[in-house]
Amino acid sequence: QLQLQESGPGLVKPSETLSLTCTVSGGSISSSSYYWGWIRQPPGKGLEWIGSIYYSGSTYYNPSLKSRVTISVDTSKNQFSLKLSSVTAADTAVYYCARQYCSGGSCYYYYYYMDVWGKGTTVTVSS
Amino acid sequence: QSVLTQPPSASGTPGQRVTISCSGSSSNIGSNYVYWYQQLPGTAPKLLIYRNNQRPSGVPDRFSGSKSGTSASLAISGLRSEDEADYYCAAWDDSLSGLWVFGGGTKLTVL
Numbered sequence: 001q002l003q004l005q006e007s008g009p010g011l012v013k014p015s016e017t018l019s020l021t022c023t024v025s026g027g028s029i030s031s032s033s034y035y036w037g038w039i040r041q042p043p044g045k046g047l048e049w050i051g052s053i054y055y056s057g058s059t060y061y062n063p064s065l066k067s068r069v070t071i072s073v074d075t076s077k078n079q080f081s082l083k084l085s086s087v088t089a090a091d092t093a094v095y096y097c098a099r100q101y102c103s104g105g106s107c108y109y110y111y112y113y114m115d116v117w118g119k120g121t122t123v124t125v126s127s
Numbered sequence: 128q129s130v131l132t133q134p135p136s137a138s139g140t141p142g143q144r145v146t147i148s149c150s151g152s153s154s155n156i157g158s159n160y161v162y163w164y165q166q167l168p169g170t171a172p173k174l175l176i177y178r179n180n181q182r183p184s185g186v187p188d189r190f191s192g193s194k195s196g197t198s199a200s201l202a203i204s205g206l207r208s209e210d211e212a213d214y215y216c217a218a219w220d221d222s223l224s225g226l227w228v229f230g231g232g233t234k235l236t237v238l
Contacts, residue, residue: 039227046129046215046230046231047164049228060224063226110159111160114162114164114172115183118171
């Protein structure tokens with residue numbers, strides 16, 4: 001059964017870079033059937049998509065975060081990672097990683113929806 | 128402000144049918160599929176409906192989705208206490224360079 005597990009520091013100082021890793025188990029990150037994404041949820045608020053990556057390294061990002069976000073993949077470790085630079089208190093959130101799947105037909109990258117999620121990790125931005 | 132608009136709350140009694148609406152625009156719901164997620168307290172979102180009205184295996188047929196124009200709805204029939212959760216709609220938005228957008232979420236209370 002596929003599982004995703006987020007890991008990384010729970011506390012980051014303002015202006016520094018937030019770094020998280022998602023480890024995929026029970027399946028291969030190198031499968032051509034999936035994209036892999038990051039989504040966050042500020043305390044008491046809704047969900048915000050951050051960006052997604054294909055096993056080849058192809059990425060697409062939320063335009064509002066694009067200047068600060070880098071998502072990378074390490075197929076040898078079955079992991080993908082998120083880096084968010086110049087963080088502020090507004091970046092405090094639960095960060096989720098997710099598998100993205102296309103259920104058939106024309107599978108352009110925007111047809112890959114989040115179907116399996118990690119449990120999430122809380123990141124607080126504070127000095 | 129979320130790109131997709133949902134009512135902040137909904138409620139029903141056990142056995143009732145409840146619907147949750149999700150309103151968007153021509154750049155998201157009007158031209159792309161709608162997805163629904165259930166988030167139980169303190170847990171990660173779980174996929175309930177994909178491609179407007181399809182249920183993943185394991186999701187009870189009490190949950191159903193529909194879409195018309197730039198709006199979508201999630202219906203829950205035979206309401207149960209374990210359905211008490213937050214529900215989010217989502218869609219791809221074609222504006223700018225494109226992005227996934229979510230509704231603000233609807234908190235469903237089972238009275």
